[in-house]
Amino acid sequence: MSSGRARRRGWGLALASAAAVAVTGALTPVASNASGAADANPTACANQVNNTPQKLVNCVTQSDLWAHMVKFQQIADANPGADGHPSRNSGEPGYKASADYVAGVMRAAGYDVTLQEYKFHYRSFVGTPVMREDSPTPQSFALVTDFNPAAVAGSASANVQPAGGIVVPATPTPSSASGCAPSDFTGFVAGNIALIQRGTCTFAQKVANAQAAGASAAVIFNEGNPGRTSAFSGSLAGTEHIPVLFTSYAVGTQLLSQYVPGSAPMLTVNVQIIDDPNRSDWNVIADSKGGDPNNILVVDAHLDAIYGAGMLDNASGSATILDIAQQLKNTSTRNKLRFIWFGGEELGLLGSQYYVNTLPPAELAKIKFDLDADVTATPNYVAGVLDPKDGVNLFGRTPGTPMPPSIWAPSAIGRDYGIDYLNSIGQNHILFSADGTDAFMFQQAGIPASGVLTGQDCCKLASDVALFGGYEGNFEGTVPGDDGGCVDNPFRWCDNLGNNDPQVLTWMSKTFANMVGHMAYDTQVFNSTKPGTGHAKKVSAAPKNAPTS
Numbered sequence: 004m005s006s007g008r009a010r011r012r013g014w015g016l017a018l019a020s021a022a023a024v025a026v027t028g029a030l031t032p033v034a035s036n037a038s039g040a041a042d043a044n045p046t047a048c049a050n051q052v053n054n055t056p057q058k059l060v061n062c063v064t065q066s067d068l069w070a071h072m073v074k075f076q077q078i079a080d081a082n083p084g085a086d087g088h089p090s091r092n093s094g095e096p097g098y099k100a101s102a103d104y105v106a107g108v109m110r111a112a113g114y115d116v117t118l119q120e121y122k123f124h125y126r127s128f129v130g131t132p133v134m135r136e137d138s139p140t141p142q143s144f145a146l147v148t149d150f151n152p153a154a155v156a157g158s159a160s161a162n163v164q165p166a167g168g169i170v171v172p173a174t175p176t177p178s179s180a181s182g183c184a185p186s187d188f189t190g191f192v193a194g195n196i197a198l199i200q201r202g203t204c205t206f207a208q209k210v211a212n213a214q215a216a217g218a219s220a221a222v223i224f225n226e227g228n229p230g231r232t233s234a235f236s237g238s239l240a241g242t243e244h245i246p247v248l249f250t251s252y253a254v255g256t257q258l259l260s261q262y263v264p265g266s267a268p269m270l271t272v273n274v275q276i277i278d279d280p281n282r283s284d285w286n287v288i289a290d291s292k293g294g295d296p297n298n299i300l301v302v303d304a305h306l307d308a309i310y311g312a313g314m315l316d317n318a319s320g321s322a323t324i325l326d327i328a329q330q331l332k333n334t335s336t337r338n339k340l341r342f343i344w345f346g347g348e349e350l351g352l353l354g355s356q357y358y359v360n361t362l363p364p365a366e367l368a369k370i371k372f373d374l375d376a377d378v379t380a381t382p383n384y385v386a387g388v389l390d391p392k393d394g395v396n397l398f399g400r401t402p403g404t405p406m407p408p409s410i411w412a413p414s415a416i417g418r419d420y421g422i423d424y425l426n427s428i429g430q431n432h433i434l435f436s437a438d439g440t441d442a443f444m445f446q447q448a449g450i451p452a453s454g455v456l457t458g459q460d461c462c463k464l465a466s467d468v469a470l471f472g473g474y475e476g477n478f479e480g481t482v483p484g485d486d487g488g489c490v491d492n493p494f495r496w497c498d499n500l501g502n503n504d505p506q507v508l509t510w511m512s513k514t515f516a517n518m519v520g521h522m523a524y525d526t527q528v529f530n531s532t533k534p535g536t537g538h539a540k541k542v543s544a545a546p547k548n549a550p551t552s
Contacts, residue, residue: 004316004348004377004397004439004459052333056520060424062330063516065509071322072314072380072508075101076500079312085127085277088496091308091318093347094125094282101306101321102285105344108325112332114289114342121357123347125282126154129275131494134222134248137269139261146494150222150250151236156276157246159219162267163258164195166213170202171256173227177202182209182223185216193217196270198258201226201249207240210247220246220272224255246274286354287344289328293335298529300338300522301373301450302327303355303441305348308498309491315502316459316490317348320376323512327519336523338371345441348377349491355441359448367448371529372417372522375442375454376515380508383463383473387435387456388421390414391446394436398462403436406446413451413528417518421455424517428510431470451528455515457507459490 043051048062075091082097084090091097106116132152134144137160144150167187170179179202181187191197197218199209206223213221225231234251261268287306304320307313321344328342347353359367375389387397391406391414418434425432435456437443442452458467463475489497522528 004456048330050333053330053520054334054336056420056517059327059330059520060513060516063326063509063513065505067326067329068322068508068512069505071325072318072500072503072505074104075318075322076312076314078104079308079314079499084311085129087130089312089499091306091313092127092311093284093307093350093353094123094279095127097312098307098346099285102287102344102346105287105306105321105325106289109287109289109328109342112329114291114328114332117288119286119288119358120283121286121347121354122281123284123350123353125277125279127277128152129277132248132275133271133273134250135271136258137271139268144250144254147492148234148251149254150234150248151493152274153237153239153243153247153249154276155239155243155246156274156278157220157244158271158273158275159196159246160269160271161194161196161219162192162269163198163222163262164191164267165198165259165262166191166200166209169198169200169259171200171227171259173231173252175228177226177228177231179203179226182212185212188212188216188218191216191218194219195267196220196222196272198255198262199223200255201231201235201237206237206247207243210239210243210245214243214245218245220248220270222248222250222255222258222270222272224250224258225252227252227256246272248272248274284346284354286346286358288358289342291331291336291340294337294339294523296339297369298338299341299370300336300519300525301341301343301370301445302376302519303343303345303373304376305346305354305441306344307346307349307354309349310493310498311496312499313349314499315380316378316498319380319457319503319508320378322508323376323379323515326512327516330516331519331523338523338525338529340523341370348441352441352444355444359444367450370445370450372413372525373442373445373450373452373454374417374515374518374522375437375440375452376512377440377442377454377456378459379455379457379511379515380503380505381457381459382502382504382507383458384504384507384511385456385458385463385467385471386425386430386432386511386514387458388418388425388432389437389440389442389452389454389456390418390434391437391452394434396436396438397456397458398439400464403438404443407449410446410449410451413531414446414453416525416528417451417453417522420518420521421453421514424514430510433467433470453518455511455518457511459488461488461490
């Protein structure tokens with residue numbers, strides 16, 4: 004799922020991990036056939052016409068869903084990214100292999116399949132960034148806990164020299180203006196690595212001054228005030244030409260304490276990056292052969308990962324819609340079905356934006372509803388249903404982006420089929436906006452939309468725990484904890500198979516199947532809503548956790 008917290012990036016960094024096949028940490032599990040009726044016999048499902056929501060729901064099974072999940076993990080493992088870790092990131096071999104796998108399954112099921120190519124600006128770390136102290140205390144600093152690299156390639160081995168304006172010990176509130184003025188680099192020895200404290204001005208300004216003074220790299224350490232002590236990430240201008248590392252207050256003060264004129268700690272930093280402004284990516288589009296071609300139900304999930312295998316986000320949603328599509332292969336629904344696996348969602352909804360923006364208005368007008376499956380297997384789950392009127396953003400729980408009132412009522416019809424199913428299995432629910440999901444692009448184009456979301460491992464509130472059990476904060480990183488978890492965090496490499504709960508995947512996929520099964524035959528929305536027109540708005544980019552000062 005794309006988010007203001009994590010995804011409005013202008014580029015992706017490929018970071019992943021090896022498969023962890025064991026599944027742990029399932030919370031208050033619900034039986035996989037929690038529809039109130041037994042799952043249908045697999046042989047029967049393979050041959051029957053699933054022309055009612057109940058038939059479809061019963062044929063969505065854990066074994067089928069998990070088989071797709073295992074395949075996605077195998078694809079990631081077999082296709083390491085530029086950093087050397089398993090990956091399904093956009094623009095990398097693992098993503099294309101995922102797209103080819105989905106396309107093959109859908110062709111075998113009898114759908115008309117197209118791979119829609121588009122171009123985007125691809126960036127990725129090559130190997131693992133390095134920050135190492137060579138003297139006087141040889142040690143390697145740890146990614147995430149000690150430092151985070153900016154997206155600027157370069158290497159240096161040199162003495163550390165502090166910039167002026169450092170305030171240590173830190174004051175109770177921010178007060179450092181270190182590196183904000185050219186005078187902070189008076190006497191700076193060209194070729195040295197600049198040590199700068201966070202505070203007051205932008206990181207871009209600090210680095211620009213360091214570059215002008217001849218620094219070979221810049222280390223910016225956190226200021227040390229409450230809430231500003233750990234390693235962090237910061238945004239830059241994009242014109243920098245020296246490597247920049249953001250470190251914890253502890254690392255910065257350690258280096259500072261080792262510096263005296265004439266004797267300084269020596270660091271080695273190395274950050275290597277691929278930068279390709281014209282990389283190919285693909286949407287996988289599969290149309291049913293039957294159904295009214297003037298009344299199209301889009302069923303979508305994003306296929307891409309970010310920072311690795313991306314098994315929770317979003318192999319889970321991709322498996323959900325892939326299984327549902329297979330269960331409908333023998334069924335000619337009233338409304339035409341268009342299953343889409345979007346690329347580039349993690350980088351700012353690139354695939355869905357391209358699809359909506361390039362679809363001719365007459366074709367866009369044929370799409371009457373969109374259903375989006377974005378993250379469907381979170382162990383520390385919430386049961387979210389997308390709603391454009393009353394839904395809140397997953398990250399921060401602020402009101403969602405305002406949508407036209409004309410889509411509120413029709414979107415609610417699809418939404419309520421999800422809520423009805425959750426009620427039937429004794430699950431509470433929460434309403435989320437489509438912000439950060441591909442459904443957002445359809446809503447921006449005036450097309451009603453809903454979907455499902457089980458949340459991520461960063462943002463669970465006490466109120467969510469009251470509804471769904473589990474833990475506040477995250478689950479998949481530290482239990483319980485606030486380290487942000489495995490999803491969307493670089494250098495963690497842990498959003499693998501074991502980061503998913505197969506039982507949650509099953510009942511949430513059944514919830515989504517109930518929505519698809521009803522909307523595939525809907526007349527109320529499809530006959531009454533005005534055709535979607537116009538084009539999606541561009542999504543603004545804001546890097547994850549990227550303070551500017």
